[in-house]
């Protein structure tokens with residue numbers, strides 16, 4: 001794929017809930033290998049935007065186009081349900097804040113990872129198990145736990161398992177919704193380190209929603225700041241956080257506790 005072609009192109013996107021604005025006037029490009037953070041206070045439209053970008057919610061106006069593996073730029077609104085599901089199971093990942101939303105809690109850790117591979121046609125039991133074992137190791141879960149269910153895992157382990165389940169198919173684009181939001185602070189740091197290493201090793205493109213500017217600083221190269229459904233500022237993460245131009249961003253940055 002040409003480095004000159006964006007992976008995702010968003011133009012004049014809006015989502016309304018009745019008379020209420022979810023998000024509006026959103027235009028952006030995501031480039032291959034780029035990590036983009038969407039930040040803003042509660043109710044600013046982050047989740048609405050992420051849902052529209054990941055084809056979970058139909059926009060009220062505007063377009064989201066994705067550069068498919070075959071090179072075609074497709075408007076997500078024109079995908080068939082089968083095409084959309086295939087994208088979600090293969091080329092895309094989605095890491096939820098609550099691991100239970102992205103895992104099957106009553107099947108083993110190994111099966112949680114293997115299942116995504118089966119969806120792309122891998123059938124050989126030995127190879128599925130080997131790949132699952134490799135991925136558990138990559139997310140620092142002891143191989144001896146492969147037959148345990150996620151319901152027997154700690155919160156941090158569950159989140160690492162959810163990450164493994166998402167990455168096993170080598171997606172090109174991973175959406176993340178507050179991936180460390182539900183974890184204890186001490187556990188957050190380890191999951192963040194792991195995410196950062198995996199994103200860089202695999203050259204992933206990521207769109208991450210977070211209200212935590214420290215998470216945005218650690219993971220993202222570019223940031224968009226949302227307020228009342230609109231983008232009020234965007235730019236390179238270090239620039240936006242070190243030299244915020246919009247008064248709202250200045251307020252957000254000022255509210256980070258000094259560490």
Ligand SMILES: Nc1ncnc2c1ncn2[C@@H]1O[C@H](COP(=O)(O)OP(=O)(O)OP(=O)(O)O)[C@@H](O)[C@H]1O
Nearest residue numbers: 017020021022041042043044045046047048049211
């Ligand atoms: N299903 C819905 N029905 C009606 N209004 C909604 C719905 N979902 C979101 N909204 C409204 O859209 C706006 C944006 O909400 P959204 O959940 O996208 O914000 P957010 O930035 O993700 O907030 P949080 O950080 O609290 O998750 C809010 O005014 C919200 O009340």
